[in-house]
Every structure is written in structure tokens, then in C-alpha cells.
Amino acid sequence: MKEIICLHVGQAGCQIGHACWELFCLEHGIQPDGTLLSLNCSINKSDQSILTFFEDIGYKYTPRMLYIDLETTVLDEVRTGTYRQLFHPDRIISGKEDAASNYARGYFTIGKELINHVLDQIRRIANQCHSLQGFIIFHSFGGGTGSGFTSLLMENLNIDYSKKTHIEFAIFPSPKLSTIITEPYNTILNTHIGLEYADCVFIVDNEALWDICTNLLNIKQANFININRLISQVISNITAGSRFKDGNTIDFIEFQTNLVPFPRIHFPLVSYAPIYSIEKSYHEQNDTQTLTQDLFHRNNQMVKVEPSRGKYMSIAIIYRGSISPIDINHTINKLKNDRKISFVDWCPNGFKIGYTTNPPIYVPGGDLAPVKYSAVSLANSTALVDAWARINYKFDLMYSKRAFVHWYISEGMEENEFNEARENLAALEQGESGVGKSSLALRFTKGQFQEFIESTIGAAFFTPTLKIDQNTSLQVELWDTAGQERYHSLPQMYYRGPQAALVVYDITNFDSFLDAKKWIRELRQINTNEMVIGLAGNKADLVTENKRQVDTREVVEYADENRLIFMEISAKLGVNVTEIFINIAKQIVVKQSASTLPKSSKKIPPTKSKSSCFSSNTDNKS
């Protein structure tokens, strides 16, 4: 038996916990006091998989979990509520004071007072396990406890249980359901830690859930009870493979292996189907094909992003109910053949399918209609970049004025941590949206291309050699610098004396061309006429997909006026990549020959662009 321990942190984590345990109890035939409903219920004592989430203490079952909140109100409701006898009282841990929406209070001050007690309780639960598989942590990104205390907990879990799996279900902030102004800070500070310590984070966006409640379930004024019940159905589907062994189930380790191609890209986009109310259920078709198609519709997604703006790296679908495996295969093959779903080039067939015959359960009084089948998809998609961009933008607006930062500093946090966290998050936002200068550097120096390349933080350095003609080769010092605005000051360090710069824009993004112009203006100011400047319009391969936003003629005109070496290139296909570097190098050689400087060993310093900066260093062997 591979046990899982659930940790519910903060108000959101604990309230989602109520909904989940209510549903798990219904699914496993467990009554609110922990005893089994009856011997003839569908799940009986011989089914050992119940023990993944519940502990058998002889006369009843008790959830393998902890409720943790820094203040007591939410947990007092559990202590006095219908399920009070289900939970072990020691596993409901509350403090006296909340974190006041401040990550630093959850992490440094108030959180520190509670952490040892929490770790003790976790140790006790872990000691009861036969073979602990890992932890699921439920929390919000936006709350002080949900963000700060979760970070503290994750760091400690990774000391004590580094080999175990750490999965998170995290609530992404939505202004519609929350008025916490500091949520962007808390979200980014928490994600910064999660990037390192979590194996997989399933994000649930309250705004998407609000829309689902309003549009698909006709709920006039959705509240957290409606939203949490919906979330619990999704979580139930995702964990069904670990809780029921009756089909071709996927457990947590398999998720991770199949969904996370790179350790930091671990935020699968969650979708659920079917979602309809009891009134509508009489008119809806509920077959495998409709179910599967709905999973790829933006209305059924748990995060508000446009799926067609991204590409999939991997997709796991888990079906529930007595669906025939032949039907599933047929549907997935059709999905692949229709080519409506586009995968990244390096993972063209990334489907992982699981199913459990155990059907979804209707919660009495719930909003979702009772259905025979359901499905959840977990998709690692580059479309999620938009969600990160939204939150990063809000962070930048506040942080540019250092608004509210003093509250964090007064709790013991250093301001530098804001910068570090934000830089770390830049990589997630960048995704495919970068202009492609790092891809260009990779193609040029190693002849390789990676569909998903992490954005440059600071600067990267290469020393390739360029063969200009049979007699001349040039050793180049190439600096690939981060192009984001916040690094504007950084390239100044490299500017002293560069001989060339290559500025890169993305032909499918007009703003990137405007940014490129800005960089060129700045380069000219710093280096007057000395520097050879190249301008590369990257992603030329996307022209065939009608994605061009920057007109070549306009750029040619601009390049002529500004004496730039201009070429449209494709780092992906390797088109014009070496050529543009050679053209720049040739012009450097011409300038060198014209100057009085000796021909050997000359330095070409760094350069920059909207999202890139390179500097080079020449060895001219004639």
C-alpha cells in the first residue's frame, strides 16, 4: 500500500479540504463518524486502496491528513461540524493569529511558531504508513498562510522527506473573489519556492471556476461552497487512480513522469467534464467523444487561458465510469488525427491515458448533475504562460512603487527576496513568448533548438569561432543577455568597448520590433558609430502559419536608415543564423582593417537586444 498524506493549509486549503473529504467519504462509503456505511456498499473492507487516503484504526477510518490554519475560525467549524468525529483532533492545528495576507508573516513570524508542531504531527502520520508515497498540499497562492506557511512547510518537507512526491493544488488569485491587494506578491513569493520544491502544481483559478459556476451551472451568485465542491470533483478524479484499483489507473508517480518534461515546468492545466446542472443533464450527451472534446474547450478549463495560444508538451486524461477502453482508444486516435491539438515538436504524441471503472459520485445538494462518466485532463501547455504574465504584470506595477513592501520587511523579509522571486518567475512567463535570442544563441553555438527554452536571467556567455572565409576565422565572445526591462541596467556592464551587437525581434510580435528599436537607439547613444549592429527578425518559419505582424519592407527601410545588417532568420530551422553572424563578423573585419589597430586578438564586447544582447571577442587569424 502506498499512502498519501494530505496537508490543508490556510482558509482556502482547509475549506477545499471539507469538500474533498465529504466527497471521498461518500465515494468510499464512509459515514461522517468514520464508520463504514454498510457491508454491502460498493467499497468494502477488502478493498485495500481505501488505505491510500484513510487510516484503518479498527472500528473506523480516519483521514490521513492535517488541517493547518494560523487562525482558528475556519477550523472551529470543522471541530463542531458534521464531520467532527471523522478527523483526529490532533490533526486539526490552528494558531491564534492569521497571517494578515502577508507572506512574510506566514513564513517568518507567525508561521515559525507553529511549524515544529506541524512537523511533529506529520511525522506521527508518516510513521503509521507502510510505504509513504508522498504529500498533497492544498493552499491558496494569495493568502498569507496559504503562501507563506506553505513555503515554509515545503522547505521542511524537502529536508525530512526529500525522496517523496510533493504535489500541490493551489488556488490562483482572482479579483472577482478576493479583495486581497497583496496577492500578486504572495503568489510570486510562494511560486518561487514551489518551483524548487514541488514536483507538480495543479493550479485552479478562482475566476475560471466562478465563470463555470455562472455560465455552465447557472448559479447566480457563486460562493466558495459551490466552487469548492467543483474543485473536489476534479481532485477526486485526479486521485481516483490512487484510491481505486479497478481499471487502468494512473498513480501519482506516473503523473509526474508523464507530465513534467523539465523539473520547473510543472504546472499542468486542469480541465474537467462533464459540467452541467441537473436541469440541463436531461438534454446533454455524455459519451466518451463528447466528454473528451469538452476537456479541450476553454469553458471547461480550471485556469483562464486561451488553449489555442499554446502548444501541449504532454497530456494525461483520466476517465471514470464504465467506459470501454476501445472507445477511449478510438477517441484519442481521432483527436490525434484531427490535429486540432497541437503538440510541441519534440513530444508529438504526449498522451497518457488512465481509467477507473468507479463512477463519479453525486453530492446531495450539489450543483453538478449525477453522471455515469467523467474525465479530467491534465495538460502541460505553454498556454499557461499567459496566466503567469498576468500575475507578473500586477506584481511589477506594485513593486515598481515598492507599495506594501514595508509590511514584508517588518516581518523579517529582505527586499532582495522580491527581486529573486520575480526573476525566477520570469522564466515561466517567458515560455515561447520570448523573441528567441537564446534559441538563436543555442542554434548558432551548438546547432540545436529547444522548443521550450527558459528565459535568460542576467547573461549567458559563449565563445564560438566563426569561419569567415578560407583564410579568416574569428573567435567571438558572445554574451546572450536577458532582454526584459528590469535588466536594462545590466548590459551597461558589458557595453564598454563591444564591436558588435545583434538585436533580435520576433516577426510575429509587433511590440518586439518597437522594443528592438528602443535597444538600437540606446546602443547608438552608448557607442556612437563604432559598433556594428545587426537586426534579426526571428521566427521566420511562422510566416507559413500566417502569424507575421512585422512587415519586412518597413524593417528594411528602418535598417537602411540606421546602417543595420538586417536579416529575417529562423532559430528553429537554422535559417540565416550563421549567415547573420558572418555578415556582422565580415563588417567587423572591414572596420578593423580600416582602423589603425593591430589585426590580432581584438575584443568584441557584448551587445544587446530587446530580449537579447550578445557581445563578442575576436581573434583574427589571417
Ligand SMILES: Nc1nc2c(ncn2[C@@H]2O[C@H](COP(=O)(O)OP(=O)(O)OP(=O)(O)O)[C@@H](O)[C@H]2O)c(=O)[nH]1
Ligand atoms: N477556491 C477557494 N478559494 C478560496 C477559499 N477561501 C479563500 N480563497 C481564496 O484564497 C485567497 C486568500 O487566501 P486564504 O486561504 O483565505 O488566506 P490564508 O491562507 O488563510 O491566509 P491569511 O488569511 O492571510 O492568514 C483568495 O484568493 C481567496 O479568493 C475557498 O474556500 N475556496
